[in-house]
Amino acid sequence: MLEELKARVCEANLELKRSGLVILTWGNVSGIDRDSGLVAIKPSGVSYEDMRPEHMVIVDLEGRVVEGEMRPSSDKLTHLVLYRDFPEIGGVAHTHSTYATAWAQACRPLPCYGTTHADNFRGEIPVTKRLSKKQLQGQYEFETGVAIVRAMEGLDPLHIPAVLVANHGPFTWGDSPGAAVENSIVLEQVAEMAWVSERLRTVYGDRFLKPIGRELQDKHFLRKHGKDAYYGQ
Amino acid sequence: MLEELKARVCEANLELKRSGLVILTWGNVSGIDRDSGLVAIKPSGVSYEDMRPEHMVIVDLEGRVVEGEMRPSSDKLTHLVLYRDFPEIGGVAHTHSTYATAWAQACRPLPCYGTTHADNFRGEIPVTKRLSKKQLQGQYEFETGVAIVRAMEGLDPLHIPAVLVANHGPFTWGDSPGAAVENSIVLEQVAEMAWVSERLRTVYGDRFLKPIGRELQDKHFLRKHGKDAYYGQ
Amino acid sequence: MLEELKARVCEANLELKRSGLVILTWGNVSGIDRDSGLVAIKPSGVSYEDMRPEHMVIVDLEGRVVEGEMRPSSDKLTHLVLYRDFPEIGGVAHTHSTYATAWAQACRPLPCYGTTHADNFRGEIPVTKRLSKKQLQGQYEFETGVAIVRAMEGLDPLHIPAVLVANHGPFTWGDSPGAAVENSIVLEQVAEMAWVSERLRTVYGDRFLKPIGRELQDKHFLRKHGKDAYYGQ
Amino acid sequence: MLEELKARVCEANLELKRSGLVILTWGNVSGIDRDSGLVAIKPSGVSYEDMRPEHMVIVDLEGRVVEGEMRPSSDKLTHLVLYRDFPEIGGVAHTHSTYATAWAQACRPLPCYGTTHADNFRGEIPVTKRLSKKQLQGQYEFETGVAIVRAMEGLDPLHIPAVLVANHGPFTWGDSPGAAVENSIVLEQVAEMAWVSERLRTVYGDRFLKPIGRELQDKHFLRKHGKDAYYGQ
Numbered sequence: 001m002l003e004e005l006k007a008r009v010c011e012a013n014l015e016l017k018r019s020g021l022v023i024l025t026w027g028n029v030s031g032i033d034r035d036s037g038l039v040a041i042k043p044s045g046v047s048y049e050d051m052r053p054e055h056m057v058i059v060d061l062e063g064r065v066v067e068g069e070m071r072p073s074s075d076k077l078t079h080l081v082l083y084r085d086f087p088e089i090g091g092v093a094h095t096h097s098t099y100a101t102a103w104a105q106a107c108r109p110l111p112c113y114g115t116t117h118a119d120n121f122r123g124e125i126p127v128t129k130r131l132s133k134k135q136l137q138g139q140y141e142f143e144t145g146v147a148i149v150r151a152m153e154g155l156d157p158l159h160i161p162a163v164l165v166a167n168h169g170p171f172t173w174g175d176s177p178g179a180a181v182e183n184s185i186v187l188e189q190v191a192e193m194a195w196v197s198e199r200l201r202t203v204y205g206d207r208f209l210k211p212i213g214r215e216l217q218d219k220h221f222l223r224k225h226g227k228d229a230y231y232g233q
Numbered sequence: 234m235l236e237e238l239k240a241r242v243c244e245a246n247l248e249l250k251r252s253g254l255v256i257l258t259w260g261n262v263s264g265i266d267r268d269s270g271l272v273a274i275k276p277s278g279v280s281y282e283d284m285r286p287e288h289m290v291i292v293d294l295e296g297r298v299v300e301g302e303m304r305p306s307s308d309k310l311t312h313l314v315l316y317r318d319f320p321e322i323g324g325v326a327h328t329h330s331t332y333a334t335a336w337a338q339a340c341r342p343l344p345c346y347g348t349t350h351a352d353n354f355r356g357e358i359p360v361t362k363r364l365s366k367k368q369l370q371g372q373y374e375f376e377t378g379v380a381i382v383r384a385m386e387g388l389d390p391l392h393i394p395a396v397l398v399a400n401h402g403p404f405t406w407g408d409s410p411g412a413a414v415e416n417s418i419v420l421e422q423v424a425e426m427a428w429v430s431e432r433l434r435t436v437y438g439d440r441f442l443k444p445i446g447r448e449l450q451d452k453h454f455l456r457k458h459g460k461d462a463y464y465g466q
Numbered sequence: 467m468l469e470e471l472k473a474r475v476c477e478a479n480l481e482l483k484r485s486g487l488v489i490l491t492w493g494n495v496s497g498i499d500r501d502s503g504l505v506a507i508k509p510s511g512v513s514y515e516d517m518r519p520e521h522m523v524i525v526d527l528e529g530r531v532v533e534g535e536m537r538p539s540s541d542k543l544t545h546l547v548l549y550r551d552f553p554e555i556g557g558v559a560h561t562h563s564t565y566a567t568a569w570a571q572a573c574r575p576l577p578c579y580g581t582t583h584a585d586n587f588r589g590e591i592p593v594t595k596r597l598s599k600k601q602l603q604g605q606y607e608f609e610t611g612v613a614i615v616r617a618m619e620g621l622d623p624l625h626i627p628a629v630l631v632a633n634h635g636p637f638t639w640g641d642s643p644g645a646a647v648e649n650s651i652v653l654e655q656v657a658e659m660a661w662v663s664e665r666l667r668t669v670y671g672d673r674f675l676k677p678i679g680r681e682l683q684d685k686h687f688l689r690k691h692g693k694d695a696y697y698g699q
Numbered sequence: 700m701l702e703e704l705k706a707r708v709c710e711a712n713l714e715l716k717r718s719g720l721v722i723l724t725w726g727n728v729s730g731i732d733r734d735s736g737l738v739a740i741k742p743s744g745v746s747y748e749d750m751r752p753e754h755m756v757i758v759d760l761e762g763r764v765v766e767g768e769m770r771p772s773s774d775k776l777t778h779l780v781l782y783r784d785f786p787e788i789g790g791v792a793h794t795h796s797t798y799a800t801a802w803a804q805a806c807r808p809l810p811c812y813g814t815t816h817a818d819n820f821r822g823e824i825p826v827t828k829r830l831s832k833k834q835l836q837g838q839y840e841f842e843t844g845v846a847i848v849r850a851m852e853g854l855d856p857l858h859i860p861a862v863l864v865a866n867h868g869p870f871t872w873g874d875s876p877g878a879a880v881e882n883s884i885v886l887e888q889v890a891e892m893a894w895v896s897e898r899l900r901t902v903y904g905d906r907f908l909k910p911i912g913r914e915l916q917d918k919h920f921l922r923k924h925g926k927d928a929y930y931g932q
Contacts, residue, residue, distance in 0.1 A: 019256075023485075023651060025698075045698030074689060074697045096582045098655070102662035105580040106675060114338040115401045116329045136681045167678045168581045185256060189331070195662060196335035196428060209339060212400045215369045223307060231307045232258075232278030252722075347804040348867045349795045418722060422797070429801035429894060442805060445866045448835045456773060464773045465724075465744030489718075489884060491931075511931030540922060540930045562815045564888070568895035571813040572908060602914045633911045634814045661895060 001067055002040055005033050006056040009040040012091065012177035017048040019185050021097040028073040031091045031177035032083050037061050041079060043070035074141065081145025082173060086157040091177030093184045096169045099191035100184075103127070104164040110190065111211040113197050117190040118212065118220035119231075120183065122159035126151040130166045144168070159221070162187045234300055235273055238266050239289040242273040245324065245410035250281040252418050254330040261306040264324045264410035265316050270294050274312060276303035307374065314378025315406060319390040324410030326417045329402045332424035333417075336360070337397040343423065344444040346430050350423040351445065351453035352464075353416065355392035359384040363399045377401070392454070395420045467533055468506055471499050472522040475506040478557065478643035483514040485651050487563040494539040497557045497643035498549050503527050505549060509536035540607065547611025548639060552623040557643030559650045562635045565657035566650075569593070570630040576656065577677040579663050583656040584678065584686035585697075586649065588625035592617040596632045610634070625687070628653045700766055701739055704732050705755040708739040711790065711876035716747040718884050720796040727772040730790045730876035731782050736760050740778060742769035773840065780844025781872060785856040790876030792883045795868045798890035799883075802826070803863040809889065810910040812896050816889040817911065817919035818930075819882065821858035825850040829865045843867070858920070861886045 012029040016022050025048070030041035040056040057068035061080055065072060073079070079092045095101075103110050110125040112118055128147040135143040148163050148171060161183045162172040170191075172183035198209050224231040245262040249255050258281070263274035273289045290301035294313055298305060306312070312325045328334075336343050343358040345351055361380040368376040381396050381404060394416045395405040403424075405416035431442050457464040478495040482488050491514070496507035506522040523534035527546055531538060539545070545558045561567075569576050576591040578584055594613040601609040614629050614637060627649045628638040636657075638649035664675050690697040711728040715721050724747070729740035739755045756767035760779055764771060772778070778791045794800075802809050809824040811817055827846040834842040847862050847870060860882045861871040869890075871882035897908050923930040 023655060024648065043699065044696075070699055071696075096655075098659055099662060101580060101582060102659050102666065105659060105663040106666040108666060113400070114334060116334060131682070133679075133681050136685050140685055167579070167682060182257065189256060189329075193331055193335050193338060195666065196332060197338040199432065199665065200335065200339040200341060200428065213366075215366050216364070216400060219369050219373055230277075230304075233276065233303055346866070347800060349800060415723065422722060422795075426797055426801050426804060429798060430804040432898065433801065433805040433807060433894065446832075448832050449830070449866060452835050452839055463743075463770075466742065466769055489888060490881065509932065510929075536932055537929075562888075564892055565895060567813060567815060568892050568899065571892060571896040572899040574899060597915070599912075599914050602918050606918055633812070633915060661899065665898065 002033055002036070002038060002058060003053065005031050005040045006053040006058075009042070009056050009091075009177045010051060010053040012093070012181045013042045013051060014048060015178070015181050016093065016095060016184065019181070021095045021184055021188055022048075027093070027095040028075055028079075029091065029093045029177050029181055030073070030076075030079045032089075034087075034090070038066060039079065039083060041072045041076055043068070044073050046070065075144075077139060077141035078145040078148070078171065081142060081149060082171070085145075085149045086152075086173065088158055088175070089161075089173040089180075090175045091180035092171065092173045093177070093180035094169070094171050095184050095188075097184065097188040097191075099195055100164065100170040100187050101168075102195065103191050104169050105167060107166045108164075110164065110187075110194055111209075112217055113194050113209060113211060114190075115212075115216065115220045116186075116193060118217045119224050120186045120221075121162060121190070122156070122221040122225075123217060124211065125160065125162050125164060125187065126155070127164040128166050159225075235266055235269070235271060235291060236286065238264050238273045239286040239291075242275070242289050242324075242410045243284060243286040245326070245414045246275050246284060247281060248411070248414050249326065249328060249417065252414070254328045254417055254421055255281075260326070260328040261308055261312075262324065262326045262410050262414055263306070263309075263312045265322075267320075267323070271299060272312065272316060274305045274309055276301070277306050279303065308377075310372060310374035311378040311381070311404065314375060314382060315404070318382045319385075319406065321391055321408070322394075322406045322413075323408045324413035325404065325406045326410070326413035327402070327404050328417050328421075330417065330421040330424075332428055333397065333403040333420050334401075335428065336424050337402045338400060340399045341397075343397065343420075343427055344442075345450055346427050346442060346444060348445075348449065348453045349419075349426060351450045352457050353419045353454075354395060354423070355389070355454040355458075356450060357444065358393065358395050358397060358420065359388070360397040361399050392458075468499055468502070468504060468524060469519065471497050472506045472519040472524075475508070475522050475557075475643045476517060476519040478559070478647045479508045479517060480514060481644070481647050482559065482561060482650065485647070487561045487650055487654055488514075493559070493561045494541055494545075495557065495559045495643050495647055496539070496542075496545045498555075500553075500556070504532060505545065507538045507542055507545060509534070509538060510540050512536065541610075543605060543607035544611040544614070544637065547608060547615060548637070551615045552618075552639065554624055554641070555627075555639045555646075556641045557646035558637065558639045559643070559646035560635070560637050561650050561654075563650065563654040563657075565661055566630065566636040566653050567634075568661065569657050570635050571633060573632045574630075576630065576653075576660055577675075578683055579660050579675060579677060581678075581682065581686045582652075582659060584683045585690050586652045586687075587628060587656070588622075588687040588691075589683060590677065591626065591628050591630060591653065592621070593630040594632050625691075701732055701735070701737060701757060702752065704730050704739045705752040705757075708741070708755050708790075708876045709750060709752040711792070711880045712741050712750060713747060714877070714880050715792065715794060715883065718880070720794045720883055720887055721747075726792070726794040727774055727778075728790065728792045728876050728880055729772070729775075729778045731788075733786075733789070737765060738778065738782060740771045740775055742767070743772050745769065774843075776838060776840035777844040777847070777870065780841060780848060781870070784844075784848045785851075785872065787857055787874070788860075788872045788879075789874045790879035791870065791872045792876070792879035793868070793870050794883050794887075796883065796887040796890075798894055799863065799869040799886050800867075801894065802890050803868050804866060806865045807863075809863065809886075809893055810908075811916055812893050812908060812910060814911075814915065814919045815885075815892060817916045818923050819885045819920075820861060820889070821855070821920040821924075822916060823910065824859065824861050824863060824886065825854070826863040827865050858924075
């Protein structure tokens with residue numbers, strides 16, 4: 001069932017590997033079929049080397065396995081919270097990519113320091129609150145999803161399709177599994193650039209490098225997104 | 234038309250990708266035929282994987298599409314300003330390469346800290362002024378070109394074939410599309426080295442690492458450029 | 467003899483090279499056959515390019531060569547101390563990977579700043595004491611092993627399967643040669659992330675970035691390890 | 700003539716490229732035949748892609764071209780000073796590799812912070828003095844060689860087979876062209892590690908990270924070099 005979705009989810013997982021964002025068996029991507037409410041997700045802890053579409057696991061929005069012989073990603077419940085709360089998204093990706101994870105470890109939101117960021121994200125990437133002891137001991141992956149949703153309050157998920165989970169790493173999403181992975185790629189790139197730029201700032205004696213203004217932010221985001229976009233074909 | 238130019242522009246765009254300066258569909262290179270005043274430029278937002286010479290778009294210096302089925306790069310107007318104001322150049326390249334962009338995000342000119350820089354650029358790489366709200370809301374890409382030209386005032390474009398656009402990233406140029414790309418490669422390399430070197434400086438207690446002197450700068454630049462050059466064959 | 471072990475040890479050494487943790491002839495991996503008490507180890511200073519299983523050297527736990535035409539790794543005695551003191555381990559790996567070695571050079575233990583670390587290591591990675599002049603002039607590689615065992619006092623070697631040897635570099639281990647190499651890969655990754663994260667911390671004015679709490683540490687480690695693990699197949 | 704030497708010099712140049720130490724046409728390696736006093740060196744500014752042994756240029760120790768259709772490397776005179784002053788060396792390499800060049804740009808000698816450095820270099824890598832205006836305007840490449848020889852005063856060139864030329868970059872050498880390149884590879888690696896380690900030091904509040912002691916330095920260097928070496932086959 002859902003052969004095309006499984007193929008796209010498998011391909012998006014492999015793209016995660018090819019783009020250098022994950023090592024070993026790390027990371028996971030899923031995609032949703034909104035008609036049936038079913039999600040295809042990478043199996044837990046399997047090698048990317050011989051991953052094929054038929055290995056993807058189909059689960060429903062409550063997390064029950066509907067098809068597949070393998071156990072789904074241990075981060076499954078986090079993905080499902082996002083699909084339930086963000087009805088406009090079609091895919092979710094999770095990595096431990098180096099720079100995005102470093103910002104997450106420092107529990108800092110990622111400021112928008114330039115047009116590379118603005119082209120893809122309409123403002124700062126938020127960081128979640130740390131989970132409480134109780135949340136950690138409860139349904140941990142579900143609580144992680146809830147913390148992400150809270151960090152996104154008041155934001156449009158397709159304008160800010162990424163979040164940093166405190167002490168953990170990034171989750172990204174998009175209108176498709178492939179778009180979710182592309183946002184992971186861009187997030188890692190801008191996380192590195194922001195880190196490098198902040199190290200430069202002290203030369204002028206400023207304490208903080210300032211994020212770019214709203215006008216430049218919007219100019220670039222809206223060049224690529226929305227009805228007046230004029231980037232691409 | 235202009236088959237040879239389109240082939241060279243396509244190849245220069247592919248070199249941008251191969252050299253690791255761009256990811257996804259980022260970056261763009263163009264080249265000009267000075268006899269006809271026509272420019273070949275990468276189409277906007279297309280994949281590098283199957284890019285071919287016939288995809289290049291031909292535009293005139295006012296930006297009208299003369300040939301090509303795809304929309305030209307959204308940065309087209311910036312390229313055109315440079316061709317109009319710098320009659321000695323034959324190609325323009327734009328990337329969001331990591332270190333050059335980091336300096337641009339910090340709005341800092343790139344100092345010449347060594348012979349690697351001096352071999353290719355005769356002095357500091359300037360940074361543009363930030364665009365005003367009015368410029369951002371006007372013909373943005375045209376205004377970006379104007380800001381570059383202003384930042385280059387008093388400089389020879391073939392001696393300083395690069396600029397950092399504030400909060401954005403680098404533009405480079407050269408006597409051909411390939412030379413423009415080569416300058417992007419060197420700029421990224423020296424931007425990284427300068428960043429690493431500046432982090433070392435505090436060991437001696439100096440506040441700032443000093444740029445090299447004019448004599449060493451000129452010695453190296455003129456080894457490779459101009460009538461007394463003796464580098465190469 | 468021990469053909470299967472030699473094949474696995476050879477493959478683990480090659481994986482060290484493929485994963486980019488070693489250059490030239492650096493690094494070494496060994497594996498033990500607990501029934502016979504014999505260890506297969508990489509020969510000293512040989513090229514990875516044409517390394518084959520039959521090149522692995524078999525030594526006993528006192529370091530005597532039992533089979534093989536080449537000289538065993540000069541770090542042999544360090545490996546053997548670990549096999550004698552940690553009966554639960556099956557493989558040992560040693561690299562000079564960039565970030566892990568940088569922490570070792572600074573003689574700092576590696577704090578656990580996030581779940582990437584916690585997934586694989588149950589707490590801080592210890593650093594050994596520096597060797598005394600007497601230890602350096604005695605059986606140096608044996609003394610290195612002793613220093614590692616001391617640094618691990620009170621720790622479960624399969625919960626903290628890595629150590630930083632002061633002024634030198636990392637040793638890792640696991641229940642197999644492949645697991646030892648995987649721990650080297652993860653250690654390098656988290657050493658880099660921790661380094662990047664610590665540079666970010668000063669933005670908030672804190673002097674030190676704080677390690678994550680015990681609950682998050684245990685939650686992640688026990689998701690992947692022990693009887694209640696639910697990561698993987 | 701000297702076909703074998705030209706083949707080895709060509710191969711060593713290609714290894715420079717493969718190891719990622721040079722981009723474009725940067726870098727150069729030479730080798731000497733001590734019997735004839737003739738040196739084979741890379742031609743100036745040629746592409747690595749189709750470099751072949753017959754392209755190597757043969758020069759005598761005064762710099763006169765003895766064989767070859769191309770112009771020799773513009774750094775030829777620096778190489779020749781080294782061959783004349785260090786009779787024990789057989790090859791010289793020059794790169795602008797990122798970290799070694801960054802230290803050179805900061806005009807700092809590279810301290811020995813660990814065994815990776817000590818395995819290959821018996822102590823700190825010296826940095827030359829800056830050239831005077833007069834030296835820059837004279838025989839620049841010859842003066843660079845003289846500055847290197849001065850920086851090496853009192854040091855054994857095969858114990859410290861590398862130097863950082865102030866504001867420029869590294870030169871390395873060895874008993875063969877291949878050994879010279881290997882020393883360039885190791886130098887870049889330890890230059891990066893030292894840079895990373897120094898950034899860590901401030902955590903303990905120390906102003907400077909201290910180099911390792913003489914005993915550990917000698918232990919490691921002499922494990923690999925000299926009559927009591929026991930590393931390798």
